[in-house]
Amino acid sequence: MSAAAARRALLAAVLVTGVVTLLASLVLLAGASPADALAALVRGSVGSTAALGETLTRATSLVLCAAGAVLALRAGVLNIGLDGQLLAGAAAAAAAGALFPGVPAAARVTLLLAAGAAGALFAAPAAWLAERRGVPPVLSTLLLNLVAAAAVTWLVRGPLQDPSADYPQSRPLRAEVRFAPLAPDFRTTAAFPLALLAAGGVGLFLSRTPSGLRLRASGAAPLAARAIGVADVPLRTGALLGSAALAGLAGGLEVAAVTGRLFDPFGSGAGYLGIAAALLGGSRAGGAVAAALFFAALGAGSGALQRDTGVPSAVAMVVPGVLVLAVLLLERRRTGAGG
Amino acid sequence: MAELPVGTRQRIEIAGALAADPAILVLDEPTAVLAPHEASALFASLKRHAADGKAVVLITHRLAEVFEAADRLTLLARGQTVRTCLIRETTPDEIGSLLLGSAERSERKREETTEEILLPGGGRDAAGRGLPVALEIRDLVPSGAQVPSVSLSLGVGEMVVLLAIDGNGADLLAACVAGLRPFSGIVRIGGEPVSSGGFLSFRALGGRFVPADRRAEGLVAPLTIAENLALPAPPGRFFLARDAMRENAAERIQSFGVRAASPEVAAGTLSGGNQQKLVLARELDPRLGAPWVLVAIHPTRGLDLAAAADVLGRIEEVREAGAAVLLVSADPDEARLLGGTLRVVYRGALSEPLPAGVPLETLGRRMAGLAA
Numbered sequence: 001m002s003a004a005a006a007r008r009a010l011l012a013a014v015l016v017t018g019v020v021t022l023l024a025s026l027v028l029l030a031g032a033s034p035a036d037a038l039a040a041l042v043r044g045s046v047g048s049t050a051a052l053g054e055t056l057t058r059a060t061s062l063v064l065c066a067a068g069a070v071l072a073l074r075a076g077v078l079n080i081g082l083d084g085q086l087l088a089g090a091a092a093a094a095a096a097g098a099l100f101p102g103v104p105a106a107a108r109v110t111l112l113l114a115a116g117a118a119g120a121l122f123a124a125p126a127a128w129l130a131e132r133r134g135v136p137p138v139l140s141t142l143l144l145n146l147v148a149a150a151a152v153t154w155l156v157r158g159p160l161q162d163p164s165a166d167y168p169q170s171r172p173l174r175a176e177v178r179f180a181p182l183a184p185d186f187r188t189t190a191a192f193p194l195a196l197l198a199a200g201g202v203g204l205f206l207s208r209t210p211s212g213l214r215l216r217a218s219g220a221a222p223l224a225a226r227a228i229g230v231a232d233v234p235l236r237t238g239a240l241l242g243s244a245a246l247a248g249l250a251g252g253l254e255v256a257a258v259t260g261r262l263f264d265p266f267g268s269g270a271g272y273l274g275i276a277a278a279l280l281g282g283s284r285a286g287g288a289v290a291a292a293l294f295f296a297a298l299g300a301g302s303g304a305l306q307r308d309t310g311v312p313s314a315v316a317m318v319v320p321g322v323l324v325l326a327v328l329l330l331e332r333r334r335t336g337a338g339g
Numbered sequence: 340m341a342e343l344p345v346g347t348r349q350r351i352e353i354a355g356a357l358a359a360d361p362a363i364l365v366l367d368e369p370t371a372v373l374a375p376h377e378a379s380a381l382f383a384s385l386k387r388h389a390a391d392g393k394a395v396v397l398i399t400h401r402l403a404e405v406f407e408a409a410d411r412l413t414l415l416a417r418g419q420t421v422r423t424c425l426i427r428e429t430t431p432d433e434i435g436s437l438l439l440g441s442a443e444r445s446e447r448k449r450e451e452t453t454e455e456i457l458l459p460g461g462g463r464d465a466a467g468r469g470l471p472v473a474l475e476i477r478d479l480v481p482s483g484a485q486v487p488s489v490s491l492s493l494g495v496g497e498m499v500v501l502l503a504i505d506g507n508g509a510d511l512l513a514a515c516v517a518g519l520r521p522f523s524g525i526v527r528i529g530g531e532p533v534s535s536g537g538f539l540s541f542r543a544l545g546g547r548f549v550p551a552d553r554r555a556e557g558l559v560a561p562l563t564i565a566e567n568l569a570l571p572a573p574p575g576r577f578f579l580a581r582d583a584m585r586e587n588a589a590e591r592i593q594s595f596g597v598r599a600a601s602p603e604v605a606a607g608t609l610s611g612g613n614q615q616k617l618v619l620a621r622e623l624d625p626r627l628g629a630p631w632v633l634v635a636i637h638p639t640r641g642l643d644l645a646a647a648a649d650v651l652g653r654i655e656e657v658r659e660a661g662a663a664v665l666l667v668s669a670d671p672d673e674a675r676l677l678g679g680t681l682r683v684v685y686r687g688a689l690s691e692p693l694p695a696g697v698p699l700e701t702l703g704r705r706m707a708g709l710a711a
Binding site: 208209210212213214216217220221223224225226227228229230231 | 517519538539541542548550555556557558559560561562566569570571572574575578579621
């Protein structure tokens with residue numbers, strides 16, 4: 001046990017050193033000093049109330065998508081469609097946000113429920129195809145992302161377009177429906193604690209509930225779970241739809257707390273980055289939230305990086321990809337050696 | 340390659356190893372999936388190999404093989420050397436009693452904690468004669484298999500051993516009965532039908548299953564022992580009742596003699612014998628209700644003699660208590676000792692019932708598809 005822990009600590013140290021070295025070399029290549037770049041990253045992500053607000057605002061969608069990815073991964077389902085499900089949720093929120101004028105609380109609840117339901121509904125074809133036709137969700141959900149992007153393009157130029165302007169965007173949500181910043185100079189809204197709550201719920205469900213145990217069994221060893229008598233189809237379907245609902249909720253919160261409306265193109269790839277966070281976090285809710293916060297900080301800090309040192313902000317966003325690849329490589333080597 | 344049955348893969352692998360003409364050849368249970376005449380041929384070529392001045396290390400739990408093939412033996416029990424000697428210095432009886440010494444010790448340990456297994460029906464005679472059919476298989480054909488249909492019925496407390504070399508469809512037949520593979524035809528437990536691929540209805544009707552590959556199908560290796568024992572219906576309404584799980588696991592571990600550091604270790608870290616005991620401890624858990632039918636595929640494969648005796652003892656207990664047992668085995672020695680009706684499966688076809696006393700050589704020829 002302690003040997004495994006030591007091994008894990010060593011791996012983490014190697015990973016961090018490797019990533020820092022890579023980042024420093026990229027910064028040097030861009031003609032800046034690594035120390036300045038690091039200072040800018042820290043300043044831009046956690047250096048002030050405003051910076052922290054930016055980080056946590058970016059983290060909201062990521063945390064939800066990462067939690068969704070964890071739920072699906074633990075059930076053995078590769079839901080690559082979180083980004084499309086997020087778009088479905090955002091579109092539903094933009095449409096439903098206009099309901100219940102004069103009752104902001106009801107409008108908000110309806111908006112969030114609609115967003116979650118839209119996300120789940122958008123993944124339903126993938127769930128059906130997987131269980132009835134044997135189509136791998138990794139394919140169907142990925143293709144549904146393209147459908148979602150095209151649908152948004154159409155919606156903001158058609159049924160949802162704001163009639164008062166020519167831009168491809170929806171009518172703005174009424175101000176009283178939108179989530180307000182928690183403090184002046186702090187962009188973050190109640191959406192962030194809501195996302196943390198949802199991620200905590202996923203963690204609790206997986207580790208502490210009978211269904212969570214059955215889901216983990218079915219995901220870790222599908223053949224054994226069936227032989228033992230665990231009904232696997234409802235578990236996998238539920239995990240995929242639940243995961244999609246979380247992504248849909250992320251889209252709804254993005255509209256209600258950040259953008260206030262749907263436009264094209266919408267979203268910043270939180271669905272994909274959420275999968276990366278889930279993998280980096282070892283497919284556990286706690287780890288995935290930590291990774292999501294780290295990625296959000298990198299995203300927020302990369303703005304300051306470009307502004308203050310002239311290093312392209314994209315350089316910082318190389319890190320998540322490299323980290324996840326490194327983790328997957330090490331995992332593969334470990335399992336390869338073990339079995 | 341991966342699609343070939345394990346027996347065929349084994350033969351190809353052995354042929355490959357011999358063809359390389361190695362100076363040292365180590366074989367771990369090479370005959371587990373071979374027919375008797377194939378095993379004899381293997382030993383003949385191993386002896387030729389050794390006569391050429393090369394070393395061959397044979398790891399086996401079959402006593403007869405040691406005395407057929409080896410020049411020298413080392414008897415291991417729980418990682419300890421019990422005896423090392425030349426074959427001509429000892430006898431099968433001596434080694435057998437040394438082996439059984441350790442088996443009996445674990446047997447005694449188990450008897451102290453033996454529990455009452457409650458069974459359905461009740462009030463029947465010991466032989467189970469004239470009692471209702473527990474398991475009925477009629478015109479069963481596994482989906483996609485080009486084999487003749489199989490019909491078979493097992494009374495309450497009856498055991499049928501399907502004896503087959505791997506790759507002849509006995510495993511598939513058993514998996515169909517357990518509802519884990521689609522099939523055409525009828526399977527009934529206590530008169531109620533098990534649907535094709537209906538592993539849930541199989542269980543609900545009192546079916547229990549011990550799969551061939553305990554690591555991949557019998558257990559969820561990364562989950563803890565307690566978690567494995569809590570499946571398929573973990574206790575607790577909203578939250579898992581961890582205390583109940585731990586208590587149940589401790590009780591199951593003790594009564595089945597599973598050697599584990601704690602119920603909280605991953606099931607995959609246990610030795611093969613202990614994994615198999617864990618599978619049985621879960622399948623025969625009285626909380627699941629009384630078993631009507633037990634389907635077991637190669638339940639003792641790869642186990643040492645003591646663990647194998649333990650596992651077979653458990654199965655025999657269940658049968659005596661009234662469950663119908665359908666057991667798949669590739670080991671004719673073992674099959675003859677089980678005392679059930681023998682049926683040889685060759686290329687998916689079932690032989691007529693053979694008495695337990697049928698000569699080993701006849702069984703071997705039947706398994707290989709040769710006329711008896």
